[in-house]
Amino acid sequence: MTELDPRARDEAVTIFERSRAGRRAFVPPVTDVPEVPVSELLPASQLRERPAELPEISEPELVRHYVTLSSKNFHLDEGFYPLGSCTMKHNPKLNERVAALPGNARLHPLQDPEYAQGALELMWRLQGALAEIAGLPHVSLQPSAGSHGELAGLLLTRAYHEERGERKTKVLTPDTAHGTNPATVTMAGYQVVKVGTAPDGGVDLDDLRAKATDDVACLMLTNPNTLGLFDRNIEEIARIVHEAGATLYYDGANLNAIMGIARPGDMGFDIVHYNLHKTFTQPHGGGGPGAGPIAVSDRIEPFLPTPQVLRRGGDNGAGRFVLDHDRPKSIGKLRGFQGNFGVFVRSYAYIRSLGADGLKDASQVAVLNANYLKARLAEPGIAEYLPIAFDRTCMHEFVLSGRGAKEKLGVRTLDIAKRMLDYRVHPPTVYFPLLVDEALMIEPTETEPRERLDEFADIVRAILEEAAEDPELVRNAPYTTPVRRLDEAAAAKRPVVRWWP
Amino acid sequence: MTELDPRARDEAVTIFERSRAGRRAFVPPVTDVPEVPVSELLPASQLRERPAELPEISEPELVRHYVTLSSKNFHLDEGFYPLGSCTMKHNPKLNERVAALPGNARLHPLQDPEYAQGALELMWRLQGALAEIAGLPHVSLQPSAGSHGELAGLLLTRAYHEERGERKTKVLTPDTAHGTNPATVTMAGYQVVKVGTAPDGGVDLDDLRAKATDDVACLMLTNPNTLGLFDRNIEEIARIVHEAGATLYYDGANLNAIMGIARPGDMGFDIVHYNLHKTFTQPHGGGGPGAGPIAVSDRIEPFLPTPQVLRRGGDNGAGRFVLDHDRPKSIGKLRGFQGNFGVFVRSYAYIRSLGADGLKDASQVAVLNANYLKARLAEPGIAEYLPIAFDRTCMHEFVLSGRGAKEKLGVRTLDIAKRMLDYRVHPPTVYFPLLVDEALMIEPTETEPRERLDEFADIVRAILEEAAEDPELVRNAPYTTPVRRLDEAAAAKRPVVRWWP
Amino acid sequence: MSRYTSITEQDLEAMLGAIGVGSVEELFADIPESVRLDREIDLPPGLSEQEVYEHLAALAARNRHADAEVGFLGAGMYDHYVPALIDNLLSRSEFLTPYTPYQPEISQGGLQVMFEFQTAISELTGLPVSNASVYEGPSAVAAAAYLAKLETRRTKLVASRGLHPHSRAALATHAVGYGMEVEEVALTGEGATDLEALAAAVDDDTAAVFVQQPNFLGTVEELGELAEAGRRTGALVVCAADPLALGILKPPGEQGVDICVGEGQTLGNRLDFGGPSFGFFAAAERFLRKMPGRIAGETRDVDGRRGFVLTLQTREQHIRREKATHNICTAQALNALAGVVYLSWLGKRGLVELAELMLRRTHYAREALGLEAINPGPVVREFAVRVPDLDGLFERARAERVNPGYRLGRDYPEYEDGLLVAITERRTRDDIDRLARLVRERAGVAA
Amino acid sequence: MSRYTSITEQDLEAMLGAIGVGSVEELFADIPESVRLDREIDLPPGLSEQEVYEHLAALAARNRHADAEVGFLGAGMYDHYVPALIDNLLSRSEFLTPYTPYQPEISQGGLQVMFEFQTAISELTGLPVSNASVYEGPSAVAAAAYLAKLETRRTKLVASRGLHPHSRAALATHAVGYGMEVEEVALTGEGATDLEALAAAVDDDTAAVFVQQPNFLGTVEELGELAEAGRRTGALVVCAADPLALGILKPPGEQGVDICVGEGQTLGNRLDFGGPSFGFFAAAERFLRKMPGRIAGETRDVDGRRGFVLTLQTREQHIRREKATHNICTAQALNALAGVVYLSWLGKRGLVELAELMLRRTHYAREALGLEAINPGPVVREFAVRVPDLDGLFERARAERVNPGYRLGRDYPEYEDGLLVAITERRTRDDIDRLARLVRERAGVAA
Numbered sequence A, B: 001m002t003e004l005d006p007r008a009r010d011e012a013v014t015i016f017e018r019s020r021a022g023r024r025a026f027v028p029p030v031t032d033v034p035e036v037p038v039s040e041l042l043p044a045s046q047l048r049e050r051p052a053e054l055p056e057i058s059e060p061e062l063v064r065h066y067v068t069l070s071s072k073n074f075h076l077d078e079g080f081y082p083l084g085s086c087t088m089k090h091n092p093k094l095n096e097r098v099a100a101l102p103g104n105a106r107l108h109p110l111q112d113p114e115y116a117q118g119a120l121e122l123m124w125r126l127q128g129a130l131a132e133i134a135g136l137p138h139v140s141l142q143p144s145a146g147s148h149g150e151l152a153g154l155l156l157t158r159a160y161h162e163e164r165g166e167r168k169t170k171v172l173t174p175d176t177a178h179g180t181n182p183a184t185v186t187m188a189g190y191q192v193v194k195v196g197t198a199p200d201g202g203v204d205l206d207d208l209r210a211k212a213t214d215d216v217a218c219l220m221l222t223n224p225n226t227l228g229l230f231d232r233n234i235e236e237i238a239r240i241v242h243e244a245g246a247t248l249y250y251d252g253a254n255l256n257a258i259m260g261i262a263r264p265g266d267m268g269f270d271i272v273h274y275n276l277h278k279t280f281t282q283p284h285g286g287g288g289p290g291a292g293p294i295a296v297s298d299r300i301e302p303f304l305p306t307p308q309v310l311r312r313g314g315d316n317g318a319g320r321f322v323l324d325h326d327r328p329k330s331i332g333k334l335r336g337f338q339g340n341f342g343v344f345v346r347s348y349a350y351i352r353s354l355g356a357d358g359l360k361d362a363s364q365v366a367v368l369n370a371n372y373l374k375a376r377l378a379e380p381g382i383a384e385y386l387p388i389a390f391d392r393t394c395m396h397e398f399v400l401s402g403r404g405a406k407e408k409l410g411v412r413t414l415d416i417a418k419r420m421l422d423y424r425v426h427p428p429t430v431y432f433p434l435l436v437d438e439a440l441m442i443e444p445t446e447t448e449p450r451e452r453l454d455e456f457a458d459i460v461r462a463i464l465e466e467a468a469e470d471p472e473l474v475r476n477a478p479y480t481t482p483v484r485r486l487d488e489a490a491a492a493k494r495p496v497v498r499w500w501p
Numbered sequence C, D: 001m002s003r004y005t006s007i008t009e010q011d012l013e014a015m016l017g018a019i020g021v022g023s024v025e026e027l028f029a030d031i032p033e034s035v036r037l038d039r040e041i042d043l044p045p046g047l048s049e050q051e052v053y054e055h056l057a058a059l060a061a062r063n064r065h066a067d068a069e070v071g072f073l074g075a076g077m078y079d080h081y082v083p084a085l086i087d088n089l090l091s092r093s094e095f096l097t098p099y100t101p102y103q104p105e106i107s108q109g110g111l112q113v114m115f116e117f118q119t120a121i122s123e124l125t126g127l128p129v130s131n132a133s134v135y136e137g138p139s140a141v142a143a144a145a146y147l148a149k150l151e152t153r154r155t156k157l158v159a160s161r162g163l164h165p166h167s168r169a170a171l172a173t174h175a176v177g178y179g180m181e182v183e184e185v186a187l188t189g190e191g192a193t194d195l196e197a198l199a200a201a202v203d204d205d206t207a208a209v210f211v212q213q214p215n216f217l218g219t220v221e222e223l224g225e226l227a228e229a230g231r232r233t234g235a236l237v238v239c240a241a242d243p244l245a246l247g248i249l250k251p252p253g254e255q256g257v258d259i260c261v262g263e264g265q266t267l268g269n270r271l272d273f274g275g276p277s278f279g280f281f282a283a284a285e286r287f288l289r290k291m292p293g294r295i296a297g298e299t300r301d302v303d304g305r306r307g308f309v310l311t312l313q314t315r316e317q318h319i320r321r322e323k324a325t326h327n328i329c330t331a332q333a334l335n336a337l338a339g340v341v342y343l344s345w346l347g348k349r350g351l352v353e354l355a356e357l358m359l360r361r362t363h364y365a366r367e368a369l370g371l372e373a374i375n376p377g378p379v380v381r382e383f384a385v386r387v388p389d390l391d392g393l394f395e396r397a398r399a400e401r402v403n404p405g406y407r408l409g410r411d412y413p414e415y416e417d418g419l420l421v422a423i424t425e426r427r428t429r430d431d432i433d434r435l436a437r438l439v440r441e442r443a444g445v446a447a
């Protein structure tokens, strides 16, 4: 193999290691003002002594470096990406085009609102659309991602309770919750109390009742939950939570299942965050950017962050859009400026592309695709090894357990995931949610055609067959990737987190 | 191998084969006029009976299809591409940005010149820059590529002679000429007469003298020629040709060697074409687009194609730019509109980026890189197998002969080229020029750093060592490419040139 | 050192040493002193990226582009919406930067695209073989004439006056080289090719007959009848066609046409002030080995896997040299890629829907303008009318950033007051009504 | 079916069959009737790509963007030239569309980029460890406060009034959650942080001290002295810095700063009306295991080959849950990519050249305006002046599409007549002279 492929053992080279003194990709514009020595303009104490060791490289080689790096990434435009909880749906190229319009991309955030009416109108319209989708009337677009939205939600909850003179110290999260939920609780100054899961995969109502004491500020829930199951008791849950004087928070990561079908606001949620980078097609960018707008009910509204985008004046096109900074009860600012506007543009374009009918259709197909793939993976030859964790109709995703494969074939979920890499599909989310042994969390999304689902089922079957025949083959996968299994333990033990000259 | 890589034997699938009835990527805009039946608007005789069998596919899968296809291409932003005669230099991304400005990309070719002054000024400035670079005062940007420029050149030559009442029937081309030269001669209604090559790689002057009879219309030459050698006798050649009453035509494919150093006009050439897609960084696009502007001397000027871009009025910014259609002696139009304007934008941006000094530097480095690589390939272990065809200082490219490798190692130039694919470099141009046995024509260009040249020399050495050890290894290469050697004979014998349902 | 080169002082020294010369200048010793340039070329010094950008942006700002006005300008290139995915795909280095695919093993992307393009063009034209692109529309017409010359050895070309003026001009220019002559056939009073005149013009020395569908005025020609008349004496029948219109029009290949060529800009390509776009060239099977340009063909690799290659290269200049069927080398691969992506985006139904939308809006517009039609018969996307105060209309329209269309006068003195109005999916009913209002508002007269 | 989905009638039937239900509706049976939406959501119907484009283009046309005026607006985000290669690289699906790299074997591109980014940030800040990005500037400041809380268990935060108003606001907002309080330190009459006041504010319960370099008014702070005063009682010293200015300023890490954070927009990111950009977060070695967010680390694969992984994940929410060092999950990977590409484009010398150009133009501008300086000391890219007729200046300037800068009044009542003027490489001497002319032309008074 190595003999036939002379480049097979090529080592990664960083851009810094490609540097050669004297090369450059940048040429500065002409200096058109007096060339006063820097030492006359800056105090000696604050003068940098040596230039930062940035790479010296020409444009052609700079481009090659990053283009070549890029081709080491698997990506959504290459193939199937059923990463549960991440909603890896197609990212329309149209959205990139409109985001890049100079009127959007080159607009300064502090431009006088009088000269940014188009941007403010877009934000206002997006707020309206998101409010309608979630069934909650007031939206702040400011949070930068889902977890930022969660933090906003808990700070709002705190402000709400404080204004009422109530002191609450705990926040409930189900044991199926995403890690950001408990992490946020701590950052927001609350104590996490875990609520159990009932045999049907929903919240354990008895446990909830027991824990919903009056020092509880909030229950954070996602519905459908991280098992991909819609909690049938949602109304009862809301009742219990509200009776305890707590708010009910909706983690919107799974909103893709229910658009146009059911709304968190109608279920009794007080605060919702959206992941625009999941449900509303902002590309993930290899780990961001995203945006995590929140929507809230009337009673929470006074506390929303500043500034808010409002329309002043008539409905008949005469209205002006303003940034309202004057919100005395507001929790204040979560970040700079008005939020990730570039993300808003993309999500707004997506919402207008699909419209009311299209959004509903998207959710329906997302659920159809998930249930179809679930059915395909429940076939004999697969289900023995990867049984479904909770055997119910799922929503947009579902969770299998790799217990069978581990016990009967001696391959773990991790091994199966790594072998998938050789088949050029992205593995599902693995080992989450925590309460499922050897979990595989599979979310196909609505933008996949049936062939991709069938192909994935065939791949899973093929890997299980390989494992039955030769478990080592699977345990040592992958073989065809730019690198093979990496030593993560060594990386964490003796961390090398930058290149040194 | 196949066991480890389950996708290794995947077959190519065309977009047509991915089609499924009912899918769509396009949604039409709303019909806002009466929906008159088509049969009332078009005659029955001209109505299409069945729709064209275009693919039915959603946007996500459409994107994936072409993104995945793209990754089967080797390209300039991936690595070294020393394809002789093609000047595969870096394509600056800036050029794409300026070409995409709506004022350029969305400008209708028949827009009233009054509202296209920016475009006309750009063309006028580009004409001026090209004229200065070639040392010939009059430029037409119209031809679409080099060979189109050649045709224009011969049609101009014909018009010139006809106006003088001279009838000429032959055109001389050296035996080293690129295939487009003789092909153009025939298309322009002349007969090709080949001129031989002297032992030093230049034109055989005696042969030229003998053949430069007064029925000769033109000598087509590239200088440096396709061997990468500058013809030292260029002045004498010009004298001979002009004495015979013929024009001297400069094939500008090799202009990259001499910008700012020597000019075809000063050497005595009457007509020049430029390959903007070689010397002036228009990306090749996998086989175009390009542009092949021409420059001519005063005596040829009256015959240039219509329209010409002229400036009317003062130098002091008061001038207006016009399209001059009123050229009574013109050969007329070679194509629609004003030529490949989008290419002009890129090349103009390139010329302004480099400036006078930068263009000269580009040529100097192109020649330096070529001579350095030539020297590296003249080292023992390589030169025995791949001797230089004409051992002189080369210009921007040079030609090796694979004769030694064929005789001593039993591997042909083709085999060496194919093995290079496994090393992820693009092979040189092979089997051209024709007069060199087993030719490898190598043009590194100025945008390559020394490391790439060294690496290429190392690869050549490694392949020759492999061949010495195991010629079959090289003869059966490549191994790591999306497909391996393809049966071209079968393709030509029973041509399948489209997919059929 | 420029930002595009990489040779440092150290590199230079080492490289000169390896070459065995003392300076870069020595490498140019072969250039006789007498032809060396003894000065810098007279161009401004190089600029930073930012400065180049600003200079070109300032130039571009002086053009009134298709988003900066409501334009009815067509006449060969049309303001269609190009989907964003085309920009994205074409900007990928993998498509943008390779050369013509001479090494098929590392060029399967480009080669398969060509094969798919050929398939799509074949479907549209109804002709079984297509090449992978030629330069653009009018030179594609000229290329067809060359094939006709090779095939028939005759010297006369007969061209309808409905052929695009640029195509007729390119034909005339090239014909001089081919040693051929062009005879023009007039249009009827209804703006269609005069069938009888065409029949009369065709004789035993006629190599090819050229018509256009729809013709330059927008008229849908009776292609079958014209083809029949054209091929009476053995001439080839060449049709230049608008590929979008072929979405709903009967394919030329089903009507006796031998070669169908055309301008591809309408298929996902920018206006670009006239280029680059692509020309297409499709023909009957028997011309396969006389086609100009690149052709991709399907084959198998040594392991039996499907793959694509440039095929029938013995037609081409790099193999056949003076006996080549055409001199074309660099063609328009990237633009053809845009074309096949665009057609795949539209898809089987979308192409029809789009063409029907244009068709209906075009007929609506002709009626709405209320002017005398030069071609009152069927049209698909464009039509010609007589405008009593053409100058006045332009003046009024320009003031409110409307571009009424193309003035026929320069190309057709017989239609001195003629205006060619083009409609695309980007021209809404509101746009059309606005033009109609401008037509009604005679200078100085309130509407 | 939408253009983004693929389920045909046939697919639907087959899929429902495989699932064993009769309709899609049945799949939603778990949703109680009472919480089902019994109507369509109230949004307009879907639009074609072209219509969406036209709608958004019309909205965008109502914004006056940085190319449509000569702007001196900065105050945290700046109009820098972003090279074309960044757009090209960021548009590549390979970078644009993957998720956070949880599967390192197929994510080496993204992971190596993070590692390179960390290296570049470490070089700029003079601190050895950097994460792979946080949301943006002000929330990075808030993240530093959280680290300080975890590290010191103290409850007081001391912030210079030279810290960006948005950073101070975000700090205050987050501090409520952290159970901390913020005390502000005033500026001197020269617009620098008051060293004595800062020293006085720091006590034994102080977890961290926050300063900004250059500060919000553009003043180059005496960072070393501030840091020394700040850490007297064991508080962490946090500096928010402009990474471009760090090209010529002494790195915070060399001056006793523990944590350096900042807004990354200036590094190759668009203005985007305020986001997305990225925040950076660098710290001294000892904080490595308390850092927020993703960190890429170098390691080897089973074959011994160099590779990169997300490392020290036990800090993070998905592993450590309520004990995580921060709740951040999705960060700003693509924007950080732009950042490291931009820094590589500038290169070692280019960064210095660019910063020096800004420095010189900034000082030139302050002099040219001839106004009373609020901060007369050293500045790099921005400075504050008092403008007697601020409203009049804005009126005159707006009329000729000049944006004079940021009005300080809202954030600093003490500078009611204050104007913050930012200079970048895009503001030429001519632009500056033009602003100076506008300043001189008092309303109604000819210059």
Ligand SMILES: Cc1ncc(COP(=O)(O)O)c(C=O)c1O
Binding pocket: A085, A086, A145, A146, A147, A148, A178, A180, A181, A222, A226, A251, A253, A254, A275, A290, A292, D328, D329, D330
């Ligand atoms: C269920 C759930 N909640 C919250 C989050 C956090 O969202 P973000 O990454 O946008 O901060 C995620 C992201 O994966 C999630 O899946």
Ligand SMILES: Cc1ncc(COP(=O)(O)O)c(C=O)c1O
Binding pocket: B085, B086, B145, B146, B147, B148, B178, B180, B181, B222, B226, B251, B253, B254, B275, B290, B292, C328, C329, C330
């Ligand atoms: C020497 C030479 N002449 C002419 C040409 C033809 O140029 P074009 O491909 O632009 O038609 C080429 C292209 O390879 C060439 O190398």
